[in-house]
Amino acid sequence: MLKIETWKKALVALICALGLAFAAPNLLDEQTAADLPDFLPKNQINLGLDLQGGSHLLLEVEVGVVVRERLEALVDTIRTELRKERIRYTGLGASATGVAVTIKDPALAERAYDLIRAMESGFDSELLDDGQVTMTMTEQTLKEVRIQAVEQSVEIVRRRVDPQGVKEPTITRQGEERILLQVPGEDDPEKLKSIIGQTAKLTFHLLDHQGSLADAMAGRVPPGSMLLPSIDEFEANGRPRMYLLKKRVSVSGDTLVSASLGFDERNRPAVNFRLDAVGGKKFADITRENLGLPFAIVLDGKVISAPTIQGIIPGGSGQITSGTFTTESAKELALLLSAGALPAPLTVLEERSVGPGLGQDSVDAGRVASMLGLALVIGFMVVYYGRFGVYADVALIMNMVLIVAMLSAFGATLTLPGIAGIVLTIGMAVDANVLVFERIREELRTDRGVFSAVDAGYKRALGTIIDANITTLIAATLLFAFGSGPVQGFAVTLAIGIVSSMFTAIWVTRILVATWLHRTKPKTLEI
Amino acid sequence: MRLRLLPANPNVQFLKRRMLFFVFSAILVATSVGLFTIKGLSYGIDFTGGIMIEVKTPEPNQIGELRSKLSGLGLGSIELQEFGAPDDILIRVQVQEGGEKANAAAVNAVKTALGEGIEYRRTEVVGPKVSDELFWNGVYAVVSAILAILVYIWFRFEWQFGLGAVVALTHDVVSTIGIFSLLGLEFNLATVAAVLTIAGYSINDTVVVFDRVRENLRKYKTKPMEELLNQSANETLARTVMTSLTTMLALLSLYFLGGEIIRDFAFAMIWGVIIGTYSSIGLAVPLLLHLGVERRTGDDEEKSTIEQTSL
Numbered sequence: 001m002l003k004i005e006t007w008k009k010a011l012v013a014l015i016c017a018l019g020l021a022f023a024a025p026n027l028l029d030e031q032t033a034a035d036l037p038d039f040l041p042k043n044q045i046n047l048g049l050d051l052q053g054g055s056h057l058l059l060e061v062e063v064g065v066v067v068r069e070r071l072e073a074l075v076d077t078i079r080t081e082l083r084k085e086r087i088r089y090t091g092l093g094a095s096a097t098g099v100a101v102t103i104k105d106p107a108l109a110e111r112a113y114d115l116i117r118a119m120e121s122g123f124d125s126e127l128l129d130d131g132q133v134t135m136t137m138t139e140q141t142l143k144e145v146r147i148q149a150v151e152q153s154v155e156i157v158r159r160r161v162d163p164q165g166v167k168e169p170t171i172t173r174q175g176e177e178r179i180l181l182q183v184p185g186e187d188d189p190e191k192l193k194s195i196i197g198q199t200a201k202l203t204f205h206l207l208d209h210q211g212s213l214a215d216a217m218a219g220r221v222p223p224g225s226m227l228l229p230s231i232d233e234f235e236a237n238g239r240p241r242m243y244l245l246k247k248r249v250s251v252s253g254d255t256l257v258s259a260s261l262g263f264d265e266r267n268r269p270a271v272n273f274r275l276d277a278v279g280g281k282k283f284a285d286i287t288r289e290n291l292g293l294p295f296a297i298v299l300d301g302k303v304i305s306a307p308t309i310q311g312i313i314p315g316g317s318g319q320i321t322s323g324t325f326t327t328e329s330a331k332e333l334a335l336l337l338s339a340g341a342l343p344a345p346l347t348v349l350e351e352r353s354v355g356p357g358l359g360q361d362s363v364d365a366g367r368v369a370s371m372l373g374l375a376l377v378i379g380f381m382v383v384y385y386g387r388f389g390v391y392a393d394v395a396l397i398m399n400m401v402l403i404v405a406m407l408s409a410f411g412a413t414l415t416l417p418g419i420a421g422i423v424l425t426i427g428m429a430v431d432a433n434v435l436v437f438e439r440i441r442e443e444l445r446t447d448r449g450v451f452s453a454v455d456a457g458y459k460r461a462l463g464t465i466i467d468a469n470i471t472t473l474i475a476a477t478l479l480f481a482f483g484s485g486p487v488q489g490f491a492v493t494l495a496i497g498i499v500s501s502m503f504t505a506i507w508v509t510r511i512l513v514a515t516w517l518h519r520t521k522p523k524t525l526e527i
Numbered sequence: 528m529r530l531r532l533l534p535a536n537p538n539v540q541f542l543k544r545r546m547l548f549f550v551f552s553a554i555l556v557a558t559s560v561g562l563f564t565i566k567g568l569s570y571g572i573d574f575t576g577g578i579m580i581e582v583k584t585p586e587p588n589q590i591g592e593l594r595s596k597l598s599g600l601g602l603g604s605i606e607l608q609e610f611g612a613p614d615d616i617l618i619r620v621q622v623q624e625g626g627e628k629a630n631a632a633a634v635n636a637v638k639t640a641l642g643e644g645i646e647y648r649r650t651e652v653v654g655p656k657v658s659d660e661l662f663w664n665g666v667y668a669v670v671s672a673i674l675a676i677l678v679y680i681w682f683r684f685e686w687q688f689g690l691g692a693v694v695a696l697t698h699d700v701v702s703t704i705g706i707f708s709l710l711g712l713e714f715n716l717a718t719v720a721a722v723l724t725i726a727g728y729s730i731n732d733t734v735v736v737f738d739r740v741r742e743n744l745r746k747y748k749t750k751p752m753e754e755l756l757n758q759s760a761n762e763t764l765a766r767t768v769m770t771s772l773t774t775m776l777a778l779l780s781l782y783f784l785g786g787e788i789i790r791d792f793a794f795a796m797i798w799g800v801i802i803g804t805y806s807s808i809g810l811a812v813p814l815l816l817h818l819g820v821e822r823r824t825g826d827d828e829e830k831s832t833i834e835q836t837s838l
Binding site: 058060187188189190193347348349350351352353354355357358361362365366368369370372373374376377380381384416417419420423424426427428430431434435438441442445460463464467468469470471472474475476478479481482483484487490491494 | 532535536581583627628631634635638646647648649650651652653654656657661664665667668671672675676679680683716717719720723724726727728730731732734735738739742762763765766769770772773774775776777778780781783784785786788789792793796
């Protein structure tokens with residue numbers, strides 16, 4: 001064990017040198033490190049949100065809403081088509097994952113079934129003996145809808161958060177229906193929640209003039225119409241004013257290409273918008289056909305306003321006005337509209353935010369604690385093992401350098417529990433050397449020569465070191481697998497610490513010890 | 528002369544005192560289980576859901592004032608406690624009926640009630656859905672860690688060793704939960720991490736002694752088992768003490784200087800180092816005697832190595 005080939009020594013030296021190089025940028029301030037030439041490593045340790053301050057929001061996409069919308073759209077299509085074909089039906093409605101309708105005339109059931117079946121793909125369809133037609137969304141379709149909704153939400157959240165001028169937000173999909181939003185430096189999650197809290201679904205609807213508003217308010221809403229509250233107009237009794245609208249979307253906000261803050265003719269804040277070619281044409285058609293009639297602008301199920309169409313609006317540009325817009329709220333709405341609508345509302349499942357003060361305090365405390373811990377262990381090792389203790393200390397410091405280097409190079413995130421992991425590693429890292437040194441002490445007592453005793457010490461301790469460390473590594477792996485956020489940070493530093501401590505304790509000290517022995521050839525050894 | 532914490536050849540009669548250890552550990556485990564069932568743990572919001580807000584007030588000792596501002600909000604149980612400094616206050620609000628949206632509304636209500644001039648150091652809101660998952664993930668992590676370690680030791684040694692190690696390990700985990708219950712310390716995600724690290728540390732310690740037992744089983748074919756086990760524990764004692772000490776030095780520095788958030792975590796680990804060191808010598812090794820380790824353990828191993836090398 002004491003004859004170490006030159007190439008092995010070179011390899012160990014190379015790893016240590018690389019470690020130093022990758023750890024070094026952490027000594028510089030952020031700007032200097034970023035300005036380093038490209039051939040030099042310049043990554044610094046990435047501080048977790050708990051250390052640099054910031055907000056962490058775990059969001060859930062309410063996918064059920066998307067499914068329901070799609071099913072309701074199918075119900076509408078079935079109604080329209082069956083009426084057009086003059087097929088009488090009953091019991092048309094949507095359930096959680098499907099749509100059902102019963103055809104009254106058994107003779108027409110077959111034809112209706114073919115008609116309905118062709119409307120949407122991705123459904124299992126069935127015609128029962130009593131004339132009931134069912135369309136059930138397949139598992140595959142459900143999954144696709146879910147994935148698409150979540151991916152689209154990630155994109156929209158990104159488009160909404162990015163213009164806030166925050167520094168490097170991370171937005172990632174988690175699991176099937178979740179989004180993790182992490183924004184460093186933003187310690188007020190309320191601001192974030194207000195911009196992701198609305199789906200911002202904009203639609204334009206015609207008012208239903210045939211139907212009676214009073215009837216609808218009494219619960220008899222005509223089929224194909226809906227009753228929606230105003231966002232800012234109120235009745236004398238304090239309840240919001242209600243509008244009876246056609247369910248059919250005349251123009252959808254999907255066709256919106258841009259929105260910006262504007263001002264109306266009375267110089268009140270408003271939102272200017274522009275639609276794409278398709279939306280623009282629809283808008284022009286609708287305004288031409290319905291001149292003089294009111295046209296409702298609906299945002300997230302509430303009527304913003306229902307102005308009367310004064311003239312044909314070509315080109316797809318328009319303005320949304322409302323009595324309650326402030327410059328701020330109009331600007332926010334413009335931002336939300338141009339970022340696009342969320343396919344479904346988001347629920348905040350978990351929220352953690354840390355202010356910059358606490359983060360800095362934690363970093364400082366962590367630094368002091370690890371420095372003192374390191375100093376104590378270093379001192380103790382020298383007092384206890386003398387020269388060998390110094391070798392172990394060199395390995396321990398190298399171990400710290402390697403941990404820092406690996407954290408920087410892999411872009412791992414250092415969290416507060418991660419610092420605890422490093423401090424713990426300081427204490428446990430010397431274990432491998434302690435095992436070896438104690439073993440050497442034992443071997444020396446058996447009247448072996450110095451070389452033979454040291455050699456045997458390393459050889460015999462090796463198996464124990466590996467067994468003992470693998471068990472800790474198992475714990476760290478499971479911690480990573482089941483943990484979340486900061487705890488994973490702890491697992492990462494612990495695991496990196498174990499691996500690098502095995503390397504430094506076994507290789508670095510062994511080379512130091514072997515070199516010293518070969519040079520001085522001591523007759524006796526005190527350890 | 529170098530500093531020595533122990534005589535060169537310690538000869539402590541660990542095995543002779545094993546009944547004492549067994550009784551002590553049995554009482555410890557029974558008390559822990561009792562405390563856990565009767566008193567329970569004070570779970571942090573990671574596991575119960577709810578709201579935790581750490582604030583810094585402009586003046587020290589304003590806990591009473593803040594309490595009176597918050598008591599009228601009708602948010603259920605609200606706890607306030609000083610957190611490390613007189614102007615640092617930790618506010619805990621119970622999980623709200625009505626799920627995630629109600630929690631968000633409660634945070635707003637608290638912030639509005641506290642008014643201006645308060646520095647929000649930390650805000651954590653955990654909804655019921657996530658807290659449930661975090662809890663079960665914690666349970667899975669601890670249980671699967673223990674099982675994985677059992678399997679590993681079983682492969683590397685013999686089943687008796689695996690069982691002995693796991694008994695010691697479970698003892699450490701259970702008694703850690705016990706001490707958390709006794710002292711009313713907050714049991715949260717970080718505590719689960721600490722428990723798993725304790726598991727790792729404790730098993731690390733046990734493996735070192737077991738390794739020596741295995742070695743001695745091969746070396747001394749005729750030595751009585753009790754004597755052999757005692758000798759193994761003594762031979763590795765210097766290392767056990769030394770490593771526990773260096774780890775303890777690092778942990779104490781973390782406990783006293785690492786900041787308020789990390790303190791309970793450091794405490795759990797300090798406890799773990801003590802209990803883990805004890806259980807390796809006091810439980811894991813003596814258990815081998817009762818589980819009936821067979822001597823052929825060593826022979827088999829040697830034979831198979833010879834076979835392998837001759838291939």
